[in-house]
Amino acid sequence: MSLSPLLVGKSFEDLPGWGDDDHLAAFAAFRRSAFHVLTKPYRTGSLGVDFNAFADAYTEARTVSPANRSLARAFFERHFSPVHVRAENGGAGLVTGFYEPEIEASPVQTRHFCVPLLSRPADLVDIDDANRPHGMDPYLAFARQTPDGPVEYPDRGEIECGALAGKGLEIAWLADKVDAFFIHVQGAARLNMTDGRLRRVTYAAKSGQRFTGPGKILSEIGEIPLEKVTMQSIRAWFKAHPGRVDEILWRNRSYIFFREADVDDATLGPIAAAKVPLTPGRSIAVDRLLHTFGTPFHIDAPSLTAFDGKPFRRLMIAQDTGSAITGPARGDLFAGSGDAAGEIAGVVRNAADFHALVPRALASGSNR
Numbered sequence: 001m002s003l004s005p006l007l008v009g010k011s012f013e014d015l016p017g018w019g020d021d022d023h024l025a026a027f028a029a030f031r032r033s034a035f036h037v038l039t040k041p042y043r044t045g046s047l048g049v050d051f052n053a054f055a056d057a058y059t060e061a062r063t064v065s066p067a068n069r070s071l072a073r074a075f076f077e078r079h080f081s082p083v084h085v086r087a088e089n090g091g092a093g094l095v096t097g098f099y100e101p102e103i104e105a106s107p108v109q110t111r112h113f114c115v116p117l118l119s120r121p122a123d124l125v126d127i128d129d130a131n132r133p134h135g136m137d138p139y140l141a142f143a144r145q146t147p148d149g150p151v152e153y154p155d156r157g158e159i160e161c162g163a164l165a166g167k168g169l170e171i172a173w174l175a176d177k178v179d180a181f182f183i184h185v186q187g188a189a190r191l192n193m194t195d196g197r198l199r200r201v202t203y204a205a206k207s208g209q210r211f212t213g214p215g216k217i218l219s220e221i222g223e224i225p226l227e228k229v230t231m232q233s234i235r236a237w238f239k240a241h242p243g244r245v246d247e248i249l250w251r252n253r254s255y256i257f258f259r260e261a262d263v264d265d266a267t268l269g270p271i272a273a274a275k276v277p278l279t280p281g282r283s284i285a286v287d288r289l290l291h292t293f294g295t296p297f298h299i300d301a302p303s304l305t306a307f308d309g310k311p312f313r314r315l316m317i318a319q320d321t322g323s324a325i326t327g328p329a330r331g332d333l334f335a336g337s338g339d340a341a342g343e344i345a346g347v348v349r350n351a352a353d354f355h356a357l358v359p360r361a362l363a364s365g366s367n368r
Contacts, residue, residue: 017313093329
C-alpha cells in the first residue's frame with residue numbers, strides 16, 4: 001500500500017517548535033503502544049501508514065529509556081520522517097479537546113443520586129455487513145438481538161424513559177443528568193464514590209445511532225452563536241434552562257454503555273481505543289479508518305494556548321478515536337482528568353497543522 005496523496009513529505013526543520021518540545025514526554029506515550037502491540041497489532045489506516053513499518057521503532061522503544069529530551073528527540077528523528085497531512089477541503093485542520101471527568105457517585109440509587117451509568121446489555125450485539133438485516137441503516141454498528149433477528153436498539157430518550165429498567169445494568173448513580181451526558185461524550189470518568197472508593201468507568205458499547213452534539217443543536221435553534229459554543233457555554237445554558245434539558249439531549253439519540261476499569265496510575269487517563277492508558281497532553285484521538293494507531297503527530301495550533309499559556313506545538317501519539325473525529329487533519333487532544341483538565345478541553349476548538357511522523361521506510365513514497 002502506498003501513501004495517500006494527502007501526505008506530503010517535509011523535513012523536521014519545517015515543523016514549528018520542533019526543537020523546543022519535550023520529546024521525552026511523547027516518547028513515554030509512544031512506548032506504551034510499543035508494549036501493547038506485542039499482544040495485538042494495530043490496523044493500518046487507509047492513508048497507507050503501514051503498521052508493520054513501525055517494527056524497528058517499537059523494538060527500540062521497548063529496550064531503551066532516553067535519559068533526556070535530546071535523546072528522545074533523536075529517537076524520533078532516527079526512525080521517522082514528517083509528512084504534512086492535508087485536509088480534504090484544502091483548508092486548515094482542526095483540533096478539539098477531551099478529558100476524563102471526575103465526579104461524585106453513589107453505588108446505590110438515592111433521591112439525590114438518581115441518574116444511572118449503565119453497563120452493556122446482554123441483548124446488544126455488534127452489527128456489520130455480515131449480519132445486518134436488509135433495510136437496516138448501514139451506519140448502525142450495534143443492534144438489539146430478538147428471536148426474529150437484530151433490530152435497532154432503543155435510543156437515548158427511550159432508555160432514559162425506562163426501556164432498560166429492571167435489568168440490573170446500573171454501575172453507579174450520579175446526581176445530575178447533564179454531568180452524566182458529558183461523561184457519555186467523553187467516554188470515561190473517575191467516580192469518587194460516597195463509600196470512599198475511587199472507581200473508573202470507560203466506554204463499552206453504544207446504542208448505535210448517530211451522535212448529535214448539543215452545541216450544534218443550540219446553535220441551529222439560535223440559542224448560542226456557533227463561535228461561542230464550548231462545553232462551558234453549553235453547561236451554562238442547561239443550568240439556565242433546566243426544563244429544556246431532555247428536549248435538547250434526546251435529540252442526540254446515541255447512548256453510551258460503560259464497563260468498570262482499574263485506576264492503576266492516577267497520573268494517566270483511561271485505557272482507550274488503542275488499548276493503552278491515555279497520556280495527558282500527549283495522546284490524540286484521530287480518525288481510525290484513515291490513520292494507524294501509534295503514529296506520532298506534530299500538532300501546530302498557534303492560536304491554542306489553553307494548555308500552558310503558550311502556542312500549542314507538540315508531538316502527540318495517536319491512541320484514541322471518536323465518532324466526531326472524521327477526516328485526515330482532525331484530532332481530539334487529551335487534556336487529562338478532573339475539573340482543571342475539563343476547563344482546558346472544553347474551550348479547545350482551534351485551527352491546526354498536522355504533521356504525521358511516518359516510518360522512514362515509507363517516507364520515500366510520500367508526495368513532495
